[in-house]
Amino acid sequence: MPLKMGVATVTMNRPPVNSLNTEHLETLHRTFIRLENEKCRGMILTSSSPTVFSAGLDIREMYKPELEKARKFWRTLQDMWLKLYSSPYPTVAAINGHAPAGGCLLSLSCEYRVIVPKVRMGLNETQLGIVAPQWFQDCMRNAIGEREAEKALIAGRMFSSEEALKVGLVDEIAQNKEECIQKAEAFLASQANLPMLARKTVKLGFRHQTLSRLLTGREADTKIFIDYIFQPKVQKGLEMYLQSLSKKAA
């Protein structure tokens, strides 16, 4: 995590697709805490993969899990998200590859998004027979508005880079990762002279409702997750999805 002029670039590096298991989520969470403690001036979140930003939650954490491990997984996801979404420093996602589901959530939790061409992003949960949790949905709604979010979430729509720009899911398209990072740095530079306290206060004001909805209902949210994924038909769906992903690789 190099810090250049107080700006950190956090590069996810969990091959092959940066899927988010408990350990990876813990690493991200620790990183965001550290950045806050070190009074970082801005953060760029990106990926070491040339084709994938993040494939979202690691489906193997949800397929036939032990109850306590599944609970820990979900709480760690909540912890990571609460830290990122409420970060006092400016955040940019340099989306240099596909960003489905939890990968899309990561980018939506940043303040500004730059994407490369020919990749897809969105909350596709419905298509997998699962449901994007309320706070995932809130992040989408906050980015693109009620109507577009409702349509996208019901359909589990994956947006192309161009479609994402058109609907406001991302702020800019860059030609490649290098340009993506340059544009991310330019956004952070544009924020650098703003009084930090005022900036942070306005950001948290906008994000307060979404954050408190989870903060006040964390246990209930965990229970909803557990009850949902332990349903036999959901497990069957996850099994088939994992098989389809593996078949694709074969």
Ligand SMILES: CCCCCCCC/C=C\C=C\CC(=O)SCCNC(=O)CCNC(=O)[C@H](O)C(C)(C)COP(=O)(O)OP(=O)(O)OC[C@H]1O[C@@H](n2cnc3c(N)ncnc32)[C@H](O)[C@@H]1OP(=O)(O)O
């Ligand atoms: C009433 C209210 C109820 C509320 C209930 C709440 C319940 C909420 C529950 C869950 C929420 C989940 C959110 C999520 O994030 S689910 C994850 C969704 N992710 C996806 O659908 C992405 C799947 N992956 C892909 O589409 C592709 O892998 C892609 C990212 C486009 C990259 O493609 P490619 O480069 O071609 O790579 P491969 O597909 O060949 O994959 C390489 C190996 O990686 C494995 N893989 C891929 N994605 C995942 C994943 N998300 N988790 C685990 N493993 C994954 C894939 O199987 C390959 O593995 P192997 O090489 O061993 O075959």
